[in-house]
Amino acid sequence: MDRTWIEVDLTALEANYRQVLALTDAKVTCVLKANAYGHGLVPVARLLADAGCRSFAVSCFREAEVFFRSGIPGTVLVMGTTEADQLLRGFPEGRLRLTAADFPDLENLEKAGKAMSRVLWIHLKIDTGFHRLGFSPDEETARQIAVTLKACPHLRVSGVYSHLSLITGELDEAQHTRLQQAAGYLKNAGVDFNEMHLCDSIGLVRYPSWHMDRVRVGAFLYGVRPSRTEHMNLTCQETLIFRTRVAQVRTVPAGDTVGYGEDRLEKETRIATLCAGYGDGYPRRLSRGRGMVEIRGVLCPTVGLVCMDQMMVDVSAVPDTTAGDTATLLGGKISYGTFADWADTNRNEILAALSDRPVRRYLRDGQEVGHLDVLLDDMVLWD
Numbered sequence: 001m002d003r004t005w006i007e008v009d010l011t012a013l014e015a016n017y018r019q020v021l022a023l024t025d026a027k028v029t030c031v032l033k034a035n036a037y038g039h040g041l042v043p044v045a046r047l048l049a050d051a052g053c054r055s056f057a058v059s060c061f062r063e064a065e066v067f068f069r070s071g072i073p074g075t076v077l078v079m080g081t082t083e084a085d086q087l088l089r090g091f092p093e094g095r096l097r098l099t100a101a102d103f104p105d106l107e108n109l110e111k112a113g114k115a116m117s118r119v120l121w122i123h124l125k126i127d128t129g130f131h132r133l134g135f136s137p138d139e140e141t142a143r144q145i146a147v148t149l150k151a152c153p154h155l156r157v158s159g160v161y162s163h164l165s166l167i168t169g170e171l172d173e174a175q176h177t178r179l180q181q182a183a184g185y186l187k188n189a190g191v192d193f194n195e196m197h198l199c200d201s202i203g204l205v206r207y208p209s210w211h212m213d214r215v216r217v218g219a220f221l222y223g224v225r226p227s228r229t230e231h232m233n234l235t236c237q238e239t240l241i242f243r244t245r246v247a248q249v250r251t252v253p254a255g256d257t258v259g260y261g262e263d264r265l266e267k268e269t270r271i272a273t274l275c276a277g278y279g280d281g282y283p284r285r286l287s288r289g290r291g292m293v294e295i296r297g298v299l300c301p302t303v304g305l306v307c308m309d310q311m312m313v314d315v316s317a318v319p320d321t322t323a324g325d326t327a328t329l330l331g332g333k334i335s336y337g338t339f340a341d342w343a344d345t346n347r348n349e350i351l352a353a354l355s356d357r358p359v360r361r362y363l364r365d366g367q368e369v370g371h372l373d374v375l376l377d378d379m380v381l382w383d
Contacts, residue, residue, distance in 0.1 A: 001324075003275040004244040005359045007331070008039050010047050010369070012237035016221050017051055019235050023204055026211040029077060029197075031218030032067065033059035038281070038354035039222060039240060040372045042070045043362055046381055048221075049073055057216055061086045068092055077123060077159075079216075081105055081133070084112035087120070094121075097158060101125040101133040106148050106155065113154025123159035124186070124193070128178035130165045137178040142185035149191060159213075160186060161197040166206075176210055202226040205234065224336060224347045241331030242354065244276035246295070246323050249315065258312050259304030263288060270316040271303060274327050279308040281354035282329055283343045289314075291342050294328040295321055 020028055030053050036044035045056060045067055054074040058064050061083075064076045068091055077097040087098075087109075100106050100122045113120040124145065127134030135141050149155060162179045164172050179198055186193070195213035201220035203210060206229075220226065223238035249272045255264050258271055274293065278284045283291070289301040293313050300313040315321040330339050336347040343350060356374035362381070363369065369382040 001245070002359045002361075004280050004357065005361055006038070006354060007241040007243065007361050007363055008043070009237070009239050009241075010362055010364045012223065013039070013044065013047060013221060013239045014051050016223065016236055016239065017048060017053065020204065020215075020217050020220060023234065024208070024211045024215050026197075027055055027195075027214035028053065029055040029057045029214050029216045030221060031057045031200075031216055033057070033063060033079070033218065034352040035354075035356070037218060037222045037224075037348065037351040039351075040360045040362075041066055042072070042379065043360065043370060043372055043381055044221075045070065045072045045074075047362075055214065057218075064091065064096060065089070068095070077216075079125075082109070084108045084115070087112040088115060093118070096121065098122045099125050099133070100155075101127075102135060103144070103148060106145075106152060110152040110154050113152075119154055119156055121156050121158045123161055124157060124191075126160060126162045126179055126182045128162040128175040128182070129171065130163050130175070132163070134162065135182075137182035137185075139185045142182065142189045142191070145186065146189035146191050157191055157193045159195045159197065160193050164198060164200065164203050166202050172203075172207065176207070205229050205232065219348055222351060224351070238331065238336055240351065240354075242276075242281070242329040242358070243331075244274050244280070244327050244329060246272045246321060246325040246327055247275050247310065248273045248323055249321055257304065259307060261288060261304035263304065265303075269303070269314055270319060270321070271312050272300070272315040272321050272325075272327070274311050274313060275309075276327075276329060276358075277307045277309045277311050279355060280357050281350075282306060282311060283345075283350075283353070285344070286342055287311075291339075292334065294333050295325055297333075299333065300327075 030048050032041050035041050049072045056074050057077040059080045075095045082098050125134040126137050160183050197212050197214040199215045201217050204215045205226045225236035252269050252271050254267045276282050284306045287305040291302045292299040296318050298318045300315050303312045303314050340347045340350050360372040372379045
């Protein structure tokens with residue numbers, strides 16, 4: 001019996017992917033970064049590949065290596081920068097796309113390609129106003145890129161892209177315009193490429209006319225419905241439930257403290273200790289009643305400070321709680337949005353923060369069809 005685990009609903013995840021396909025005619029690139037938003041990179045990639053996806057994206061080259069070692073088909077775009085020495089570890093021919101966001105990137109990637117006697121396919125990242133990564137979108141920079149690429153025989157440009165800030169429609173429109181202009185400058189300078197992309201999950205829904213050649217979809221796949229889409233006829237199901245066990249139950253008298261906190265109980269309280277803490281991905285900032293867990297259908301508030309490996313909750317409202325009971329930390333009655341509001345963060349962070357320690361159980365139509373235990377290097381997936 002697992003101490004703490006995460007249930008991943010493959011049926012819901014595939015339904016979300018199908019919904020994405022129905023929303024666009026562009027290539028759908030499924031984003032697997034941050035361990036597929038806490039769901040498990042390889043099992044999620046397997047499910048999406050089974051559903052027909054052949055285009056994936058990750059944040060770093062190490063994530064791409066995990067994908068390639070799994071034997072799953074498809075190409076992978078690395079959206080962050082990549083150190084040349086990492087590439088020397090090797091990767092399948094023709095299946096990797098790398099991001100170049102500045103001139104040192106071009107230089108380093110050319111050195112790697114030369115060292116391996118291989119051509120590297122790259123996507124040029126353009127900074128259209130997000131100001132995180134990217135080349136300037138002006139004409140002079142485009143000329144310099146063209147000149148640099150002529151001296152880089154081991155690099156080939158296959159795409160040009162940017163990322164929306166998604167603050168206001170006006171700012172997004174300006175970014176869209178800058179990407180179009182930058183692409184025009186690059187073409188005029190002699191830089192050949194065959195695709196452009198701008199939209200993520202929110203852009204997919206909010207700006208259907210901007211889908212271009214591909215859309216990069218992450219959060220939507222995992223049940224994070226884009227905000228301000230309640231009026232739209234689309235389905236986006238939450239795909240994950242985070243659970244743990246009750247380890248022990250005791251009655252603590254009024255005036256005593258619980259755990260590390262100095263707060264004293266105002267009245268006699270029934271306290272359950274759970275087998276999960278911030279080391280599993282339950283935020284410490286949900287201590288002292290800011291967070292709640294579901295036990296036997298009742299929401300029970302946290303008591304004291306959340307520990308690394310355990311946490312305490314008030315189960316006075318559920319007097320028959322006993323050791324071994326299941327406590328739901330996220331999912332079910334506790335939606336992603338509710339949990340994120342409690343933690344004063346966004347839904348993406350609460351998923352990405354889930355650690356490797358909880359076992360992942362993969363369910364299809366309510367039946368377990370696989371599991372992943374990262375600590376024991378134990379993975380069994382469906383046929």
